[in-house]
Amino acid sequence: MPPDLPSLLLRLVILLLLSQAEARSFVVDRQHDRFLLDGVPFRYISGSLHYFRVPRVLWADRLLKMKLSGLNAVQFYVPWNYHEPEPGIYNFNGSRDLTAFLNEAAKANLLVILRPGPYICAEWEMGGLPSWLLRNRDIHLRTSDPAFLHAVDSWFKVLLPKIYPFLYHNGGNIISIQVENEYGSYKVCDFKYMRHLAGLFRALLGDEILLFTTDGPQGLRCGSLQGLYATVDFGPADNVTRIFSLLREYEPHGPLVNSEYYTGWLDYWGQNHSTRSTPAVARGLERILKLGASVNMYMFHGGTNFGYWNGADDKGYFLPITTSYDYDAPISEAGDPTPKLFAIQNVISKDRGFMLYRTYMTYTVSEPTPLWVPNNGIHDRAYVMVDGVLKGILERSLKEELYLTGKVGTRLDILLENMGRLSFGSNHSDFKGLLEPPLLGQTVLTGWMMFPLKVDKLVKWWIPLQLMKRAQPQAPSVPAFYSAKFPALGLLGDTFLYLPGWTKGQVWINGFNLGRYWTMRGPQQTLYVPRPLLFGSSINKITLLELEDVPHDPQIQFLDKPILNSTLHWGYNYLLSEPQGSYEPIELSGH
Numbered sequence: 001m002p003p004d005l006p007s008l009l010l011r012l013v014i015l016l017l018l019s020q021a022e023a024r025s026f027v028v029d030r031q032h033d034r035f036l037l038d039g040v041p042f043r044y045i046s047g048s049l050h051y052f053r054v055p056r057v058l059w060a061d062r063l064l065k066m067k068l069s070g071l072n073a074v075q076f077y078v079p080w081n082y083h084e085p086e087p088g089i090y091n092f093n094g095s096r097d098l099t100a101f102l103n104e105a106a107k108a109n110l111l112v113i114l115r116p117g118p119y120i121c122a123e124w125e126m127g128g129l130p131s132w133l134l135r136n137r138d139i140h141l142r143t144s145d146p147a148f149l150h151a152v153d154s155w156f157k158v159l160l161p162k163i164y165p166f167l168y169h170n171g172g173n174i175i176s177i178q179v180e181n182e183y184g185s186y187k188v189c190d191f192k193y194m195r196h197l198a199g200l201f202r203a204l205l206g207d208e209i210l211l212f213t214t215d216g217p218q219g220l221r222c223g224s225l226q227g228l229y230a231t232v233d234f235g236p237a238d239n240v241t242r243i244f245s246l247l248r249e250y251e252p253h254g255p256l257v258n259s260e261y262y263t264g265w266l267d268y269w270g271q272n273h274s275t276r277s278t279p280a281v282a283r284g285l286e287r288i289l290k291l292g293a294s295v296n297m298y299m300f301h302g303g304t305n306f307g308y309w310n311g312a313d314d315k316g317y318f319l320p321i322t323t324s325y326d327y328d329a330p331i332s333e334a335g336d337p338t339p340k341l342f343a344i345q346n347v348i349s350k351d352r353g354f355m356l357y358r359t360y361m362t363y364t365v366s367e368p369t370p371l372w373v374p375n376n377g378i379h380d381r382a383y384v385m386v387d388g389v390l391k392g393i394l395e396r397s398l399k400e401e402l403y404l405t406g407k408v409g410t411r412l413d414i415l416l417e418n419m420g421r422l423s424f425g426s427n428h429s430d431f432k433g434l435l436e437p438p439l440l441g442q443t444v445l446t447g448w449m450m451f452p453l454k455v456d457k458l459v460k461w462w463i464p465l466q467l468m469k470r471a472q473p474q475a476p477s478v479p480a481f482y483s484a485k486f487p488a489l490g491l492l493g494d495t496f497l498y499l500p501g502w503t504k505g506q507v508w509i510n511g512f513n514l515g516r517y518w519t520m521r522g523p524q525q526t527l528y529v530p531r532p533l534l535f536g537s538s539i540n541k542i543t544l545l546e547l548e549d550v551p552h553d554p555q556i557q558f559l560d561k562p563i564l565n566s567t568l569h570w571g572y573n574y575l576l577s578e579p580q581g582s583y584e585p586i587e588l589s590g591h
Helices: 005-020 056-068 098-107 131-135 146-166 191-205 217-223 240-248 278-290 339-349 455-466
Strands: 026-029 034-037 040-042 045-049 073-077 111-115 174-178 210-215 229-234 257-262 294-301 312-314 318-320 354-360 365-372 381-386 389-395 403-406 411-417 449-453 480-486 495-498 505-509 512-517 526-529 540-546 555-559
Touching (some): 026 210, 045 056, 056 294, 073 294, 098 111, 098 146, 146 191, 191 210, 210 257, 217 229, 217 240, 240 278, 257 278, 278 294, 278 339, 381 403, 512 526
Parallel strands (some): 045 073, 045 294, 073 111, 111 174, 210 229, 229 257, 257 294
Antiparallel strands (some): 026 034, 034 040, 312 318, 354 449, 365 403, 381 389, 381 411, 480 540, 495 526, 505 512, 505 540
């Protein structure tokens, strides 16, 4: 090989990384107390999984289950002693193949929050520090002791270059890296040591990667360091508001982050299996998310302390940790979903009717280009809008083509409708939303913001504002709400709501959700309206959320008989029957 060829190859690799990294960034927006991913507001909902506690053959299974649970990131440690069993002897093979695990996380479309130590705790043997360090009886671990720093420097000069290509701005999936681990609990307060580590990370990884610290509420003073973003950890029994207010003393501005929200706890030999209440874990998570905070659940899948890798605690007496690291986590030691998983998933997925995904185009698309989601990843019906204008619909299990154009900064919205979870015919959990990242042509669209839409609450708030007089909507933009008021008109019994010309959506009467209508697909054309829902002596209120198309003359009718069979066959060819029975038309105003 010519002597200058290696340097030429290195330059080509760097150029490739730079081309992939265009417009990729993960930063703290202190002005608005949030993260920005590729310039767009972002919140991560992450879970901890340790590759060193899971056989390599099962990595993909566990990561996929995390993704399908609604997570968008995985957080994990790197145990130094697992990779450097003797000084200068390194092992990154088999289940120790860190880069293979990072690639598996990328395949599962999970971002990565990396915690490389050097100390990790993690209830792992010696907290991840190699036991050969103790051959020097005078060494002071986790301090600025030159003997310890020399070993750390040598290790990180091997480890950090391996992860450099996986940094997010280099085209990878690592969005942030923790420096040390809960150092404030060590009570040494050696800031010289922390500054040394921060400088080492910057020297080997550059200035673009977000570096952070994690500490319990009482450890923030000694564990945080200027220049490193401070985060906190706490469990479901703690006061969320109080602890985040303590964090604000060290990070006055920026996103709130709980880096270890405890879903369970570890076990010691001779004691009972530790558990955490599922309702308590779900309630605590909901409180965190309602504050707009980012969160990592520790653990989401615990795994096993194979071999001799379990750690031990000193609580005035010696407490060795069990081989099982089940942790009462949402995914059990054997990889099975638990009731806690479904409770957490329910919290993440609120509300269950609609979810809005939003991103902004980072490049111009002049020619019509197909928008598609691989692997049938739309669950269940997607309304695609460009700068607020409906461009088309994509539906689960149907191969449809939708072509888009747009300029840099164009807003792309995808409104996802949950059409009902599977109740028969599948043993798999029926997760809703976008299960795969959408592609425009062959380019993966990133930087998505997700907005759970609590439509029922919105309607109850909106209706009193919608008592409009008769007015013809002009070129309505859908999806949109329409509402009107009407008297009971002497209706004495149950009735059936008929929506001639309306296409598809949801309808409420006096704030009660009657359900879906899909007039243009059928066969059902009417919705049952129980008489007690109608106010006989006062004005009633009706609201429709029309998702697709509004009739030229929007009306509703009440019939005395249902129309339950008005299509010749399932599909897109529609045949509407004439309505039967008496009716009164009501015009609606659109908003």
